[in-house]
Amino acid sequence: MIYSMxxxxxxxxxxxxxxxxxxxxxxxxxxxxxxIPHGTVELVAENSWIAPGYGSTVGLHFKMEPGWHIYxxxxxxxxxxxxxxxxxxxxxxxGEMQWPAPHRMGASTIVNYVYDGDVVLLIPVxxxxxxxxxxxxxxxxxxxxxxxxxxxxxxxxxxxxLELPVRTRPPALDSSVESMFAAARAKLxxxxxxxxxxxxxxxxxxxxxxxxxxxxxxxxxxxPLVESQIDNAAxxxxxxxxxxxxxxxxxxxxxxxxxxxxxxxxxxxxxxAYLVDAPIAAATRKPSK
Numbered sequence: 001m002i003y004s005m006x007x008x009x010x011x012x013x014x015x016x017x018x019x020x021x022x023x024x025x026x027x028x029x030x031x032x033x034x035x036i037p038h039g040t041v042e043l044v045a046e047n048s049w050i051a052p053g054y055g056s057t058v059g060l061h062f063k064m065e066p067g068w069h070i071y072x073x074x075x076x077x078x079x080x081x082x083x084x085x086x087x088x089x090x091x092x093x094x095g096e097m098q099w100p101a102p103h104r105m106g107a108s109t110i111v112n113y114v115y116d117g118d119v120v121l122l123i124p125v126x127x128x129x130x131x132x133x134x135x136x137x138x139x140x141x142x143x144x145x146x147x148x149x150x151x152x153x154x155x156x157x158x159x160x161x162l163e164l165p166v167r168t169r170p171p172a173l174d175s176s177v178e179s180m181f182a183a184a185r186a187k188l189x190x191x192x193x194x195x196x197x198x199x200x201x202x203x204x205x206x207x208x209x210x211x212x213x214x215x216x217x218x219x220x221x222x223x224p225l226v227e228s229q230i231d232n233a234a235x236x237x238x239x240x241x242x243x244x245x246x247x248x249x250x251x252x253x254x255x256x257x258x259x260x261x262x263x264x265x266x267x268x269x270x271x272x273a274y275l276v277d278a279p280i281a282a283a284t285r286k287p288s289k
Contacts, residue, residue, distance in 0.1 A: 034158040036147065039064040043141055043160040044120075046181045047171035050092070050137060050164050053129040056171055058162065059120040059184060060084065060097070060143065067149050069114040072102035074225055076112035076232045079153070080146040082121065087140030091131030095124035100187035101265050101273035102223060111232040113223055114148075120184035127166070136163045189265045189273040196244075200262045200278040207262055209247045209278055217245035222276075223265040228254040258282075 033040035039062060046057040060082065062070055071079040086094050099121065102113040125139075139162045146155050192198060197212035207230065211217060220238055224230050234250035249262075262280055267273045 033061075033063070034160060036145075036156045036158055037154040038068040038147055038149075041143060041145075041158050041160070043139070043162045044177055044180070045162055045164055046173060046177060047164075048174045049167045049171055050125070050127045050131075051167055051169060051171050052091075052127055052131045052133070054171055055124055055126045057181065058094075058123050058125055058139065059177075059181060060123065060141075061118075061120045061180070062115070062145075063118050064116055064147065066117075068147055069105065069112075069116040069149075070119070070145055070147055072113040072115065072223070073097075073099045074113055074223070074227050076104075076114075077106070077110045079112050079114070079148065080144075080155075082143060082145040084123070085142040085144075087142070089131075089137050089139075091128040092137065092139070093126050093128070095126070098122040098124075098188055100184070101189050101267050104221070104223075106233070109233050113232075120180060122181070122184055122188070131166060133166045133168055135165065137166050138163050186271065189267075189275045192266075192274045192276050196274075198276045198278045199281070201281040205251055207249045207251065207280065209249065209262065209276075210241075211244040211246070211266065211276075213244040215244070216240050216242060217268060219269050220245050220247060221267045221269075222247055222249060223267060224249075225263045225265070226259075228252050229259060229262070230255075 033042040041063075042061045044059045044061050046059065050056050062082075064070065071081045073081050075081055082097075084094075084097065088094060100115070100119065102115060105112050105114045131137075141160045141162075142157065143160060144155075144157045146153055148154070193213075195214060198209070200207050200209045209222065211220070217240060221236060222230075229252055231250040231252050237248035239246040260280055262276075262278045264276060265273050266276050
């Protein structure tokens with residue numbers, strides 16, 4: 001049975017973290033991984049150095065034991081996604097974490113959106129033109145996460161660090177991790193093609209999403225980016241059309257206010273996934289007699 005964590009329980013878990021209910025370990029080099037409950041985590045740099053005025057990418061690399069998972073940016077009905085608190089030198093700025101398409105886990109009334117096995121979460125980093133070349137720049141990251149099996153959840157944290165030289169010439173790729181970063185990028189959902197027409201309409205109980213792709217879509221599953229908009233456990237009604245697909249998504253009973261857009265990831269299977277942002281047409285009301 002999956003452990004169901006309410007929004008209130010998340011606050012309790014934060015308290016549990018403070019009491020150190022999980023094992024902690026820090027690392028001081030990109031090639032070493034921190035031991036965490038039922039896995040490891042490390043901070044890895046794509047480039048061998050950073051340079052003033054250039055962007056780079058670091059990866060938060062989780063390896064989990066079989067049967068254990070962490071959560072997507074929208075965890076679903078329970079859980080918490082990984083969060084980072086950065087400690088960076090002046091002139092270095094970290095961007096938003098980039099999330100691969102997740103997979104659905106659960107049954108009955110509890111469904112979550114998760115990652116298991118080996119996953120790399122990418123974070124862009126930019127060095128200001130004014131950053132001074134030094135022998136080493138230290139990037140620190142306090143990572144908090146929730147790792148779960150189908151029986152229990154364990155809150156965890158790890159203090160990670162990464163040291164990189166700052167040089168004046170453009171950054172070069174680190175060949176030892178090139179394939180890891182290429183594979184991580186391939187799993188990121190792409191922007192929907194400009195030719196696509198994606199729209200949504202609202203009925204009393206559902207959101208109906210129409211995807212006009214110019215060709216038949218054989219399968220699709222919608223992962224909502226925002227919590228408490230759709231019923232995660234409800235079956236998604238899929239219909240292939242001559243120009244794309246139609247999905248009917250049951251509304252969440254926690255959805256109180258009207259929403260104007262439906263944002264999420266449309267997973268077509270086989271590693272093909274797209275970011276969609278569909279405007280919602282209000283439900284048509286029949287005129288009173």
